[in-house]
Amino acid sequence: MSFKKKHTLSVLTLTMINVAAITGVSSLPMMGKTGMDLIFFYSVAALVFFLPSSLVSAELATAWPQKGGVYVWVKEALGTHWGFLAVWFQTVNTLAWFPTMIAFVAGSMAYIFNPELAGNKTYTASVVVSVFWIATLVNFRGMRVSGLISNVGSIAGTVLPGAVLIGCGIFWITSGNPSQVPLELVTAFPTLSEWSKIVFLAGTFQAFVGMEMSAVHAQEVKDPQRDYPKAILFSALIILAISILGSLAIAIVVPQHEISLDAGLMEAFTIIFNQYGIGYLIPLMALFVAGGAVAKVSTWIVGPSKGLLASSQSGDLPPFFQKMNKHGMPVNIMLVQGVIVTLFSLVFFLMPTVNTSYWILTALAAQLYLYMYALMFISAIILKIKKPKTKRPFKVPGGNLGMYIIAGLGFLGSLFCIGIGFVPPSDLLDTGSLWLYESVLIGGSLLLGLPPLFFISKKKASWKKMP
Numbered sequence: 001m002s003f004k005k006k007h008t009l010s011v012l013t014l015t016m017i018n019v020a021a022i023t024g025v026s027s028l029p030m031m032g033k034t035g036m037d038l039i040f041f042y043s044v045a046a047l048v049f050f051l052p053s054s055l056v057s058a059e060l061a062t063a064w065p066q067k068g069g070v071y072v073w074v075k076e077a078l079g080t081h082w083g084f085l086a087v088w089f090q091t092v093n094t095l096a097w098f099p100t101m102i103a104f105v106a107g108s109m110a111y112i113f114n115p116e117l118a119g120n121k122t123y124t125a126s127v128v129v130s131v132f133w134i135a136t137l138v139n140f141r142g143m144r145v146s147g148l149i150s151n152v153g154s155i156a157g158t159v160l161p162g163a164v165l166i167g168c169g170i171f172w173i174t175s176g177n178p179s180q181v182p183l184e185l186v187t188a189f190p191t192l193s194e195w196s197k198i199v200f201l202a203g204t205f206q207a208f209v210g211m212e213m214s215a216v217h218a219q220e221v222k223d224p225q226r227d228y229p230k231a232i233l234f235s236a237l238i239i240l241a242i243s244i245l246g247s248l249a250i251a252i253v254v255p256q257h258e259i260s261l262d263a264g265l266m267e268a269f270t271i272i273f274n275q276y277g278i279g280y281l282i283p284l285m286a287l288f289v290a291g292g293a294v295a296k297v298s299t300w301i302v303g304p305s306k307g308l309l310a311s312s313q314s315g316d317l318p319p320f321f322q323k324m325n326k327h328g329m330p331v332n333i334m335l336v337q338g339v340i341v342t343l344f345s346l347v348f349f350l351m352p353t354v355n356t357s358y359w360i361l362t363a364l365a366a367q368l369y370l371y372m373y374a375l376m377f378i379s380a381i382i383l384k385i386k387k388p389k390t391k392r393p394f395k396v397p398g399g400n401l402g403m404y405i406i407a408g409l410g411f412l413g414s415l416f417c418i419g420i421g422f423v424p425p426s427d428l429l430d431t432g433s434l435w436l437y438e439s440v441l442i443g444g445s446l447l448l449g450l451p452p453l454f455f456i457s458k459k460k461a462s463w464k465k466m467p
Contacts, residue, residue: 009220011230018054018211018235023242025162026104026293027207029264030362031243032250034200035181042244045204046236049417050211052410053373054232055396056380057212059403062224062393063383070212070376071311077379077386081456084316086375088452090212091308093368094300095340096444097206099347100262100361101300102128103354105293107263111270111286118263121357125348128341135298136338140329157292161285162246165265168272169249177275179252202421203359205413206366207243212376224394261358265289305333315464317455322465340447347440352433356424360437363421364444370414371449377411 009017031038060073070090075083106127110117117123173179221227250259250268260267266286273279309330312321323332344361351357383390384403396403424437 008222011221011227011234014218014221014228014231015234015238018231019238019242022208022210022235022239023158023162024207024296025158025165025246025265025289026101026296027203028165028243028246029250029259029267030200030203030261030359031207031247032254032264032268033256033259033261035251035256036183036185036248037200038247038251039185039244041201041204042240042247044201045208046240048409048413049205049373050208050236050239051232052377052406052413053208054211054236055229056377056403056407056410058218058224058228058232058394059392059396060376060380060383061212062218063390070372073383074375074379077382078375082375082379084311084456085452086372086379087311088308089368089372089375089449092448093365093372095337095448096344096361096368097365098132098297098300098341099128099344100358100365101293101297102131103262103348103358104265105131105290105297107260107354108266108286108290108293110263111266112283112290115263115266115270118260118266119354121348121354124262124354124357125345128345128348131294132297132301132341132345133338135294135301136334139298139301139334140325140331141327157288157290157295161265161269161289161292162242164285165249165268166242166245168269169245169252172249172253172272172275180255181251183252199363199420199423199425202366202417203362205370205417206362208239209366209369209373212373218394228394229397261355261362301334301337302329305330305337308333312463313465315459315461318463319465344444350436350440356433356437359425360440364441367418367421367441367445368448370418374411374414374418377407377414380407 031041034041061069064072064076069087071083071087073083074086103124106124107118109127110123173183218224218228221231250264253268253271254264258267266282266289269285270279270282273282273285308317308321309324311317312319312333321330321333321336323330325331347361348354348357351360380396381404384400388400396406398405422438422441424434
């Protein structure tokens with residue numbers, strides 16, 4: 001198979017694409033809750049997950065550049081059914097992630113009207129359901145509307161608040177204000193006995209997912225073997241800097257036991273703005289933050305739906321899921337998606353607090369996505385052995401041994417975080433609710449993990465859409 005570049009991207013452009021795809025502000029309060037340990041968690045996640053997923057997906061994307069991504073890579077290594085299972089997990093993890101992202105919207109919006117609503121379960125669940133269905137109906141209008149929302153929202157709701165937060169954190173410390181956490185580097189390493197903090201590593205992995213999406217651009221740089229690693233290195237440094245500094249700013253300003261997972265960002269802004277007499281800007285910043293989160297939700301409502309549409313048209317799903325409206329949107333898939341997200345929003349009523357609900361859905365989303373990554377890492381190793389002659393414009397450094405080590409590290413890291421996700425943070429859950437916590441995780445995994453096995457067993461030739 002010949003390899004052709006569509007066009008050439010500079011290292012800087014590819015770096016910015018990667019940063020835009022990964023960086024977000026919704027995970028900052030969660031990591032701020034770990035204090036200085038967040039430096040350790042982000043560094044470990046970068047070493048054993050972010051870099052392996054970036055390098056491995058880049059080699060696979062340049063070796064098999066045809067449309068399909070993870071589906072194609074896993075299918076080439078393990079077969080069609082495993083390929084379908086991989087793209088299924090890549091898609092449905094968002095169904096558990098959506099409620100957490102919109103809970104972040106709810107927590108931010110509360111600072112426009114009444115900050116006390118941020119911890120109210122009924123308010124949060126109502127906003128989750130309402131915002132998701134409104135965003136779904138808006139996306140029925142097609143990609144043009146969705147794209148406009150995404151472009152405006154990502155700048156106003158992510159870049160601006162992130163920059164302001166980091167700037168405020170630096171100014172807070174340099175102005176002589178006290179820090180809520182000790183800033184000595186020695187405190188950045190948790191002990192193995194601190195499982196209540198170590199479990200947050202799963203959330204850190206969730207903050208770094210998605211690199212396989214942008215790996216398709218690896219074939220568009222002038223010299224993939226030289227330029228792509230540079231872009232990955234620069235991306236990792238920028239993403240780590242934003243994540244660490246943003247999370248640390250929250251930890252410095254807000255007492256750890258008071259950090260809310262859904263509203264921690266606005267708690268930090270409230271303390272800082274009130275300290276410097278600009279409290280009147282709090283509702284405006286809340287509007288920016290909430291708008292950015294809604295834009296991200298809007299983007300992801302369309303993306304996974306389109307992925308499942310392609311899979312259904314290939315015959316992996318029944319014809320029911322192939323229906324599109326006049327704007328080319330997969331309406332039946334989006335409606336089913338909405339029903340499942342609505343069911344997951346009930347978790348906010350089942351768990352003791354909004355913080356607990358936010359964390360358990362984050363853990364579930366991370367586990368579902370990591371199933372896909374585990375399949376991707378295994379497939380990369382198998383393809384290195386099974387199809388050694390396939391042309392690979394970019395190769396993981398170190399040849400075959402390098403692939404075995406890097407993909408193996410990613411695989412083991414993924415398995416570890418899947419397992420650690422079943423251990424709840426002690427400060428978010430009392431022992432009496434442990435059975436409920438595990439039930440939601442196991443039940444959620446079964447609800448979203450069993451359907452592809454059913455579809456595979458019932459698959460018919462007539463399901464495939466004829467050209």
